[in-house]
Amino acid sequence: MAEARTWTEAIKPKTFPWRRVLLSPYFWLALPVAWVIVAYIIYPFTSLIYTSITSRTGEALTLAHYLLFVDIKSTYFLAFLRSLRVAVVVVSLTTMLGIGLAFLFTRFDFPGRNVMYSMAVMPLVLPGFVAAYAYLMLYGRFGIVTRLWNLIATGELGQASIYLDRYSGVVTVQTVAYLPFMFLTISAVMARLDPAMEEAALSLGASRWRIFFKVILPLLAPGIAAGAILVFSSSMADFGTPLFMEYEAFTVSIFKAKIANETNISAAMSVILTLASLAALYVVRTYLEQREYASLGRGSTRPPRKLQGWRRAAAMSVAALTLIVMLLPLGMIIVMSFTDVQHWSVRELLPPYFHIEHYFSLFKGTLFRALRNSLTFATLATLMAVVYGTVVAYLLTRRRFVGQRILDALVTSPYVIPGTVVGVAYIIAFNRRSPFSLGTIWVATPVIIIAALFMRRSAYVIRSVVASFQQMDASVEEAALSLGASWTYAFRRITVPMILPGLVAGGLLCFVTGVAELSTSILLYTSATQTIPITIYQLVYNSSIGQASALGIVQVLVVLTSLIIINRTVGIRSLQL
8 A cells, every 4th residue: 555645745746857858859859949049030139129229329218210210201101101002002913913813724724834834933033133124124214115115106216105114113023023922822722612612603693703703702812811911021021123223112211221320220110111011911810810711622623624716825825925024024134144235225126246255254253252152151041941940840740839829920930021121130139249149240251141041031941841741640650659769760761751842842942042032131241242132233233234134044043943843843833932
C-alpha cells in the first residue's frame, strides 16, 4: 500500500518538467525561431516606432512627426492620398481583368491555352525601372505605339496627343505588373467551383448574367480578396515605378525624408504606411472569416469547354492581345539592350542600328559586381529562409500551443510590410552595436542586406511548406517513430522528401524576389554592395539605357529560369503567392 502523503505534500505544486522539455526536439526547434523573431522582426520595428516618437536629438518623446501627416495640406498626407488613389484604381482594374482572364482560361479550351496561361506570369519578372522606361518608350509622348496611333489618325509620325503621363503611367505599369497576382488567385478558386450550383440556377430559370453576379461572383470572393490584398499591398509599397515616373507617392516621400537625414520623420511615415497595409490585411481577413464558402471544392469540377468556329477565334484573339500588351514591354527591353537609345531619333520608328556591346560590359566593372552581389545575397538569404521557413512551418502544422496564431502573424508580417519601411527599420536598429547584431554595426555591410532579404522573403517558404505539411498525413511520421526511428532520422528521410516540392517552390520564389529586390536594398546599399536593381536604377538615371536593359534581361533570365523550374516541379498554378 502506498504511503499516505502529508497535507503539505498534497498541496505542493508540481515542479515544471524541465528535463522533458530540454529533451524535446520541439524545444530546440522553437528556440532559434524565437531568437530570429525577436532579433529581426520585433527589435527592428520596435526601434522604428521608438524613433518615430522621439525628437530629432533623441532627448524627449513627441508626436510632432505624426502631426505632419495629420495636417491635410502636408506633403506627406497628400502623398499618402496619391498612393491610396493609385492602389484603389489598380485593385479595381486588376480585379476586372483578372476575373475576365480567369473565366477565359478556366472555362474554355482553345489552341495555345496552356502556353498562354504559363506566360501570364511574365510581368512579374520584369525589372521595375527598365519596365517603366519601356512603357514610356512604347506609350509615352514619343512612344512607338502612340506615334503609330498618331500616324494612323493624322498621317504624321510625330508627338502623340494621347500618351502616358505620371499618374496614368504608374497606374498602367502597376496594373500590368500585378495582374498575375489577381489572375492566379482567382483562377485557383474558379477551377474548383462546383458546376452543380450553376446548373441548379439555370434549371430554375436564372439568366447567365444573374448566375454570374449572384452565384459565381460571391463564390469567387476568397480569390478576389486574396488577390486584392496582394495587389493593394504591392501598389502601396511600390517604390521604383513612382520614383521613375516622378510621381510623388508615399514611399517616395519616405525615401526622400531618409535621404535628407530626417530619420524621425521617415520612421513616423513608415509606421503609418505599415499600419495602412496591416489594416487592409485585417479588413480582408475579417471579411472572409465572417462569410462561409461551403460550396467550394465539392462535387466534380467543370472540364474546359472546347470552342469552335468564331468563338475559338475570338477567345484566342482576346488572350493573345492581352498577352501581347503584357509582354510588349519585355520586347521593348530586348530592343533597347541591343541599341543606343540616345541615338534613336523620334522621327525613326525603329533604332538606326543594333550591337551587342552592352552585353559584353556585363562581365566587367560595376555591372559584374552587381550580378555577383545579387546572386550571392539572394542565395544566402534563400538558404537561411529555407531552414527557418521549414522549422516554422513544422511548428505551425505539427504542434498545438498557446500563441500559435500570433506566431503565424509575426513570421509572415515582414512580407506585408513595405520594403521601404523594412529598410528604414533596419538602418535604425542595426546602426548601433547590440546582441542582435552580435556586437557589431551592420549598416554599410552586406550582412544587413542579406538579413533584410531573408526576413522579407521567408514568408514564401513558410506558406509553401505549410501547404505541403497540410497535404501530408502526420501518421506517416508517427509510424516511423513508433518503429524506433529517431525524430531526426524520420524528419530527414520521410518528412523532407514529402515536402520537397513546396520547399523548392518557396525557395525559388524567395530567390527570384531577392534578386529583383529594390525598395529595401536601395536604402541599405553601398558602392561595394550594389545589386542588379540598384545598378539598373543608376544606369537609367545616367541615361545608360542600353546597359540597364542588358542587365535587366539577365535579371529576367534568372527569374524566368526559376519559374520554369517551379512549373516543372509543382506547377505555376500551385504557387503560394
